[in-house]
Amino acid sequence: xxxxxxxxxxxxxxxxxxxxxxxxxxxxxxxxxxxxxxxxxxxxxxxxxxxxxxxxxxxxxxxxxxxxxxxxxxxxxxxx
Numbered sequence: 108x109x110x111x112x113x114x115x116x117x118x119x120x121x122x123x124x125x126x127x128x129x130x131x132x133x134x135x136x137x138x139x140x141x142x143x144x145x146x147x148x149x150x151x152x153x154x155x156x157x158x159x160x161x162x163x164x165x166x167x168x169x170x171x172x173x174x175x176x177x178x179x180x181x182x183x184x185x186x187x
Contacts, residue, residue: 111135 111121118125121132128136145152160178167173 111117116131121129121135123129123132141152149155161174165174
């Protein structure tokens with residue numbers, strides 16, 4: 108967005124064919140939406156959002172129900 112405001116890039120750089128967004132145009136839109144999210148909805152900021160379950164590589168494939176319970180904020184039966 109700084110390049111747009113500084114006049115270093117224009118619509119030719121932001122639009123692929125004069126109508127559809129190019130990569131740079133998508134970047135501008137994304138950053139502007141993220142500014143709103145960070146300001147108005149800080150709990151939705153991906154940088155600070157809490158994980159409610161394990162990363163996909165950490166799932167126990169043999170016992171996925173345990174990870175699903177963690178995602179639902181319920182303790183697995185073995186812990187209770």
